[in-house]
Amino acid sequence: MTTLPILEPCDVLVLGGSTGAVQAALSAASRGARVLLVTSFTYLGEDVASHLRYWLEPGQAPATPLAADIFAATLESGRPLTPMQMKYPLEQALLRQNIRFLYMTYPAWLLRNERGAIAGAVVANRSGFQAIVARVIIDATERSLAGRMSRAEFRPFPAGTCHMERTVLGGAALEIPGASAHTRTTPMLIGDREVNAVTYSLPIDMPDASPASFCAAETRARLLTWHPDQATASDRLFFLAPDRLKTARGPAGWTDADSLPLPSLQCDTEPLFLLGSGADLTEPALHHLMQPCNLMAVGARLGQHAAELAAATPAAAAWTVDYHELPAVSCSICRADAYFRLADARTIAIDLQRVPVLADCDVLVAGGGTGGAPAGIAAARAGARTIVLEYLPCLGGVGTAGRIASYYHGNRCGFTLEIDRGVHAMGPHPEFECLSGKWNTEWKQQYLLAESARAGASVWLGTLTAAAAVEGSSARGVVAMTPFGFGLVRAGTVVDATGSADVAAAAGAPTVTLGRAHVAVQGTGLPPFIPGRHYTNTDHTFVDETDVMDITRAFVVAREKFREGFDLAQMVDTRERRQVVGVVRLDPLDFLAKRTLPDTVVTAMSNFDSHGFTIHPLFMARPPDRESIRAQVPFRALLPATLDNLIVTGLGVSAHRDALPVIRMIPDVQNQGYAAGRAAAMAACQGIRLRNIDIKDLQRHLIDIGNLEPDVIRHEDSFPLPDAAIAEAVRTGMDDHLGLAMIFARPATSRPLLQEAWRTAPDPHLRLRYAHVLGLMGDATGLETLLAELPQHDWDKGWNYTGMGQFGFSLSEVDSLLVALARTGDTRAGPVIVDKIRQLRPDHEFSHFRAAVLACESVPSKEAAPLLARLLDDPAVAGNSKPDLAAAVRSVPASGTDTTERNRELKELMLARGLFACGDADGRGRRVLEAYRRDLHGHYARHATAILDAVETSGFTG
Numbered sequence: 001m002t003t004l005p006i007l008e009p010c011d012v013l014v015l016g017g018s019t020g021a022v023q024a025a026l027s028a029a030s031r032g033a034r035v036l037l038v039t040s041f042t043y044l045g046e047d048v049a050s051h052l053r054y055w056l057e058p059g060q061a062p063a064t065p066l067a068a069d070i071f072a073a074t075l076e077s078g079r080p081l082t083p084m085q086m087k088y089p090l091e092q093a094l095l096r097q098n099i100r101f102l103y104m105t106y107p108a109w110l111l112r113n114e115r116g117a118i119a120g121a122v123v124a125n126r127s128g129f130q131a132i133v134a135r136v137i138i139d140a141t142e143r144s145l146a147g148r149m150s151r152a153e154f155r156p157f158p159a160g161t162c163h164m165e166r167t168v169l170g171g172a173a174l175e176i177p178g179a180s181a182h183t184r185t186t187p188m189l190i191g192d193r194e195v196n197a198v199t200y201s202l203p204i205d206m207p208d209a210s211p212a213s214f215c216a217a218e219t220r221a222r223l224l225t226w227h228p229d230q231a232t233a234s235d236r237l238f239f240l241a242p243d244r245l246k247t248a249r250g251p252a253g254w255t256d257a258d259s260l261p262l263p264s265l266q267c268d269t270e271p272l273f274l275l276g277s278g279a280d281l282t283e284p285a286l287h288h289l290m291q292p293c294n295l296m297a298v299g300a301r302l303g304q305h306a307a308e309l310a311a312a313t314p315a316a317a318a319w320t321v322d323y324h325e326l327p328a329v330s331c332s333i334c335r336a337d338a339y340f341r342l343a344d345a346r347t348i349a350i351d352l353q354r355v356p357v358l359a360d361c362d363v364l365v366a367g368g369g370t371g372g373a374p375a376g377i378a379a380a381r382a383g384a385r386t387i388v389l390e391y392l393p394c395l396g397g398v399g400t401a402g403r404i405a406s407y408y409h410g411n412r413c414g415f416t417l418e419i420d421r422g423v424h425a426m427g428p429h430p431e432f433e434c435l436s437g438k439w440n441t442e443w444k445q446q447y448l449l450a451e452s453a454r455a456g457a458s459v460w461l462g463t464l465t466a467a468a469a470v471e472g473s474s475a476r477g478v479v480a481m482t483p484f485g486f487g488l489v490r491a492g493t494v495v496d497a498t499g500s501a502d503v504a505a506a507a508g509a510p511t512v513t514l515g516r517a518h519v520a521v522q523g524t525g526l527p528p529f530i531p532g533r534h535y536t537n538t539d540h541t542f543v544d545e546t547d548v549m550d551i552t553r554a555f556v557v558a559r560e561k562f563r564e565g566f567d568l569a570q571m572v573d574t575r576e577r578r579q580v581v582g583v584v585r586l587d588p589l590d591f592l593a594k595r596t597l598p599d600t601v602v603t604a605m606s607n608f609d610s611h612g613f614t615i616h617p618l619f620m621a622r623p624p625d626r627e628s629i630r631a632q633v634p635f636r637a638l639l640p641a642t643l644d645n646l647i648v649t650g651l652g653v654s655a656h657r658d659a660l661p662v663i664r665m666i667p668d669v670q671n672q673g674y675a676a677g678r679a680a681a682m683a684a685c686q687g688i689r690l691r692n693i694d695i696k697d698l699q700r701h702l703i704d705i706g707n708l709e710p711d712v713i714r715h716e717d718s719f720p721l722p723d724a725a726i727a728e729a730v731r732t733g734m735d736d737h738l739g740l741a742m743i744f745a746r747p748a749t750s751r752p753l754l755q756e757a758w759r760t761a762p763d764p765h766l767r768l769r770y771a772h773v774l775g776l777m778g779d780a781t782g783l784e785t786l787l788a789e790l791p792q793h794d795w796d797k798g799w800n801y802t803g804m805g806q807f808g809f810s811l812s813e814v815d816s817l818l819v820a821l822a823r824t825g826d827t828r829a830g831p832v833i834v835d836k837i838r839q840l841r842p843d844h845e846f847s848h849f850r851a852a853v854l855a856c857e858s859v860p861s862k863e864a865a866p867l868l869a870r871l872l873d874d875p876a877v878a879g880n881s882k883p884d885l886a887a888a889v890r891s892v893p894a895s896g897t898d899t900t901e902r903n904r905e906l907k908e909l910m911l912a913r914g915l916f917a918c919g920d921a922d923g924r925g926r927r928v929l930e931a932y933r934r935d936l937h938g939h940y941a942r943h944a945t946a947i948l949d950a951v952e953t954s955g956f957t958g
Contacts, residue, residue, distance in 0.1 A: 005342035007130040010036040011310035014048025017048035017138030019292045020299030022090045022480035027303025042570045051238040052081035052167035063297035083567035103552045104545040106481035107145050112317035118270045124466035125548040127339040133309040136271040144278025152267035157243040159210035165238040167199045170847035171227030178203040211482040215460040217349040227428025230442045231531035235393035243285035245280040254285035257297035302347045318603035321350050328353035331469045336508035356487035361387045362684035364491035366465040369397025371650040371673025372497030373448040378677030380455035389463040394445035401571040403527045405534035407437035410603040410667030414707030415674040423447045441534045475646035491683035494646045501652030509640035510581035522575035522611040523803030528562040529569045538896035539803030544938025554934040582654025583636035592741035596715040600635040600693045601675040609661045613810035616742045618660040619777045620816045623809035631662045632908040649676040671707045672707045756780045775820030786821040804897040815851035822855035830861045837867045842876040853914035865918040872911045880905045881931040
């Protein structure tokens with residue numbers, strides 16, 4: 001048994017974000033009910049948007065003010081809505097009534113109160129499992145997932161052929177045996193061009209209603225309906241559930257929305273109602289119900305009824321999880337990474353072992369993005385029974401759903417070249433030249449799906465990983481949340497391609513997240529989606545993808561930013577995420593010192609495209625530049641230090657955050673993913689531990705396909721560097737990256753040499769350089785040089801946070817000297833630090849604020865406190881935290897690469913942190929940190945929480 005945090009109590013819990021679900025939430029809230037809505041999608045209106053059902057059928061007319069507002073444009077013009085015209089107003093409607101909602105959240109088990117009645121649900125998302133206690137539940141999920149977990153009776157699923165709809169924008173109708181195709185008379189308008197729309201009714205073989213069957217149907221439909229002129233297509237197949245609720249009164253027919261009997265939506269006498277195709281209605285009635293205007297009209301009635309029922313229901317005193325008679329599985333189901341926002345929340349007990357088993361495989365790939373899709377293909381080609389789980393409605397990650405359809409850098413070789421050639425051959429008229437480094441996103445995602453199917457891998461789209469299955473110290477699968485139910489997928493080996501080491505973290509493997517030490521994180525994009533525009537690279541926020549509240553904020557803010565566009569992408573383009581603690585950890589020093597390794601599986605190539613500021617002491621001595629370098633990525637950096645039979649690929653590998661820019665380029669992650677999948681298959685098929693595979697055998701295969709150069713197999717570890725090389729670097733390499741990398745790589749050897757060089761240096765400039773590097777190492781030998789130098793300089797040209805196109809310094813020369821002085825730890829540095837803070841103005845660049853605060857933390861000074869407080873109180877600096885969605889959308893710059901908001905937020909957060917370190921006599925710093933603890937930006941909240949918690953743990957009062 002373990003415990004789950006209670007997210008928050010509510011009167012009415014709405015599961016699903018359909019048009020009817022939103023209308024029900026609004027109706028319930030308008031009658032005083034506390035409402036919480038959660039949906040597995042990244043948007044609202046999923047009954048329309050996920051199926052591209054934007055064409056109103058004849059006779060459809062809005063019956064609620066919200067429906068009238070949404071469909072006014074289409075009724076006037078006769079044209080279908082664009083996705084944004086559906087999703088944005090639904091979101092805004094919830095915001096106006098202060099109704100809380102969460103994206104990417106799936107229902108799991110139900111809760112029952114002390115009287116045995118349904119009283120809430122357990123949900124799952126990237127932050128783990130949470131309990132939501134409620135008096136009434138409206139289940140608007142596509143498959144009535146909560147209803148099927150209740151004790152209500154449902155009709156059996158009829159195995160055999162099931163007709164499912166898929167809509168494709170772009171391309172003429174295809175002739176598909178047994179299928180029908182309906183070309184819409186009114187095309188979709190994308191910008192100023194009209195795009196043809198075809199809705200197919202496809203005969204799909206469905207042996208059962210399992211998630212595996214539904215996911216196979218999705219793959220089959222996408223392969224059948226592919227057209228090279230496709231601009232976009234449905235996220236999900238549409239069909240009317242044949243296995244519907246069975247009530248005592250029998251299926252109800254349809255007269256109109258006002259007369260539909262609500263008991264036909266109710267699961268027995270429970271406070272649980274089905275607002276979707278799982279209700280006990282005849283098939284013609286279901287067809288009427290699932291038209292959006294009708295669904296919203298019924299939702300309005302149901303929301304009012306739910307509010308009245310909730311008001312009449314007494315509050316529960318206790319809750320237990322209803323496992324629906326599920327037996328416990330034999331392995332341990334783990335979610336070890338607790339959600340930091342709910343650390344103090346009330347909890348309930350739960351047995352996570354009580355989950356259904358969905359499937360078994362040799363290799364499970366969690367995540368089908370840039371690295372995950374290649375991993376699945378590689379594993380399946382090697383003969384392993386492979387399942388790929390992917391949350392998005394397509395494979396390929398940042399290069400498809402993320403709209404970054406161009407290589408900035410990377411080592412384009414091996415499997416990456418195979419992908420590029422395969423994508424180019426997807427149609428008769430390629431938009432881009434072969435091997436140009438650019439691609440059609442629709443072609444690439446289709447190529448990856450087709451290649452996965454050709455290799456024999458099963459792809460489960462729309463599926464989120466919620467927990468890890470562990471036996472002893474080995475990973476044995478994951479708990480998968482699908483649109484069609486949740487459960488355990490067991491595996492021989494697991495490839496964690498989530499990008500955030502989600503499976504490793506859930507299993508209890510140590511990971512690295514942003515904490516007390518710094519708030520440096522590479523900028524994040526979330527781009528608009530315009531079919532036909534394949535490259536849209538943005539950088540306008542920070543997003544912690546392990547934080548469901550931050551994910552929701554990101555989509556709401558981006559939709560506000562790009563509300564005039566066609567749609568918003570469904571993938572957050574993060575460039576830095578949580579990393580696993582591996583057997584080895586990559587460091588920028590490894591790359592700059594040209595380290596070779598015996599177990600290299602990828603040779604990456606890039607420059608330090610940092611999208612933000614760096615923290616490594618080497619880069620405080622000499623900033624990174626644009627020079628391209630090669631970096632060897634070893635197998636051990638993909639292996640968690642304490643967990644076996646799991647391999648991590650993508651941004652979650654074991655690496656210093658300043659090393660990530662060199663190894664995160666799309667070509668290199670594709671090749672890394674392939675290597676991870678091949679290694680996982682070797683272990684699973686040979687029945688051995690993953691860390692015991694023959695690494696030379698893996699390297700030989702990677703050499704054969706062109707991923708590695710032949711000489712790699714003969715490499716040995718070139719570290720530790722020889723003493724003579726360190727001595728030479730101290731003599732001649734103080735101003736170049738190679739020399740400094742050698743010096744910082746062996747500080748115990750280089751420090752005495754630096755000390756002696758400082759003492760004997762005849763040149764003042766060189767003597768300052770030695771003092772500078774020694775200070776950054778925490779050595780006070782050159783203190784007197786630094787004390788003499790800094791007062792000669794006013795604040796110089798500093799650095800403001802820069803996302804896109806950030807290269808070079810992120811600390812000025814004065815900033816760096818000040819940090820070096822402070823890191824000596826000598827109290828004689830105090831007056832110089834205070835003097836520099838006295839010169840600081842609110843309009844100074846962020847880097848000066850950062851340097852001053854880093855200095856204060858190394859040498860705290862009470863004299864600095866009032867100076868920092870004065871800056872913190874200035875209107876140009878204060879009041880930037882975003883505690884809720886309303887605050888987050890109040891000031892949203894239009895630019896897709898904006899940095900103004902981030903600079904203001906970072907300044908305020910850094911000043912509060914510095915004031916806190918210097919005494920914070922009146923609690924001003926604490927109050928700001930407490931505000932950022934509640935900020936919807938996950939990284940800010942983590943940073944503030946870590947500072948406050950560290951102080952509380954130590955007993956320090958301010």
